[in-house]
Amino acid sequence: MAVYVIRRLLAMIPTLLVISFLTFVIIELPPGDYLSNQIEQLKSQGESASVAKMEFLRKEFALDRPFLERYLIWVGLWPGPSGFDGLLQGNWGWSFEYNQPVDQVVGPTLLLTVILNAATILFVYVVSFPIGIYSATRQYSWGDYGFTFLGYIGLATPNFLLGLVLLYLSNRWFGLSIGGLMAPEYIDRPWSLEKVQSVLAHLIVPTIVIGTSGTAGMIRRLRANLLDELHKQYVTTARAKGLREARLLVKYPLRMALNPFIADIGNLIPSMVSGSVIVSVVLNLPTVGPILLDALQSQDQFLSGFILLFVAVLTLIGMLISDLLLAVLDPRIRLGAEASK
Numbered sequence: 001m002a003v004y005v006i007r008r009l010l011a012m013i014p015t016l017l018v019i020s021f022l023t024f025v026i027i028e029l030p031p032g033d034y035l036s037n038q039i040e041q042l043k044s045q046g047e048s049a050s051v052a053k054m055e056f057l058r059k060e061f062a063l064d065r066p067f068l069e070r071y072l073i074w075v076g077l078w079p080g081p082s083g084f085d086g087l088l089q090g091n092w093g094w095s096f097e098y099n100q101p102v103d104q105v106v107g108p109t110l111l112l113t114v115i116l117n118a119a120t121i122l123f124v125y126v127v128s129f130p131i132g133i134y135s136a137t138r139q140y141s142w143g144d145y146g147f148t149f150l151g152y153i154g155l156a157t158p159n160f161l162l163g164l165v166l167l168y169l170s171n172r173w174f175g176l177s178i179g180g181l182m183a184p185e186y187i188d189r190p191w192s193l194e195k196v197q198s199v200l201a202h203l204i205v206p207t208i209v210i211g212t213s214g215t216a217g218m219i220r221r222l223r224a225n226l227l228d229e230l231h232k233q234y235v236t237t238a239r240a241k242g243l244r245e246a247r248l249l250v251k252y253p254l255r256m257a258l259n260p261f262i263a264d265i266g267n268l269i270p271s272m273v274s275g276s277v278i279v280s281v282v283l284n285l286p287t288v289g290p291i292l293l294d295a296l297q298s299q300d301q302f303l304s305g306f307i308l309l310f311v312a313v314l315t316l317i318g319m320l321i322s323d324l325l326l327a328v329l330d331p332r333i334r335l336g337a338e339a340s341k
Helices: 002-028 034-045 048-060 067-075 102-137 142-156 159-174 193-230 233-240 245-251 253-263 265-275 277-283 288-298 301-329 331-340
Strands: none
Touching: 002 067, 002 301, 034 048, 102 142, 102 193, 102 253, 102 265, 102 288, 102 301, 142 193, 159 193, 159 277, 193 253, 193 265, 193 277, 233 245, 245 253, 253 265, 253 301, 265 301, 277 288, 288 301
């Protein structure tokens, strides 16, 4: 198992390098950049002094250099201008839109983004796991039809609309403040037990809103996988030998059906971040989603590039967790070719 973990960790290094290159390519695809757009706008207004300043900033942040050199400087594999060392040296770049270092722009939102994603993934699995098992073991029952109907409702309802409804109900019934991930009096205050409790209370609505569609999809996926296993010959043989239904379910078909269910942990993270942008704007959530939207619209390349890379790192961590869980659940995965001998 230790060898498998080390191998998976080492495989993440070239994967992350490839992802960083693709991320840089994506943010460089639109013509121009933030400063070049500002230069064109200032030239049209006749402000020559400001144009000279923008040209200086282009050289200061290596935006006037070739594409591959700019990428290597951004990652930190090539010496750049003074004060711009790259990601590997801990310099996340400069946000031209906010006129601040990237770490100061996104720093307060990273922890809340991780907390929100972790809570949503936990919600998706805690809710979908028992419902998926119930629907598969009681196929075509009233409960199966009811959960299927609720799943379709969850898939069809727009997240922002569900968020507005839940915000109103949580404020009306429980007195929670509208929007945000904490009460207004705890914003910019140091962490305390009261602030943690406020964050946990405000996590309920966005977790349900963002996790609804993922929960519905997971229920359908687990139900289909488990039904496929329950109709196989080895299950019929086990029943014929007198194995109790509950033990049979846990020992054989459920373990086999969980493989794709667990493998989706890594895939959930990018879909949640990308799918929660509108929800974050509507619910006024202090996460990286709205910042990423603004950065992409204004072509703030260092800010948008870091956020995309941050989401990629979360995805790799999620895939690592899912692979480790799969290795524990199914020894054939960690043993590889030796399992077939």
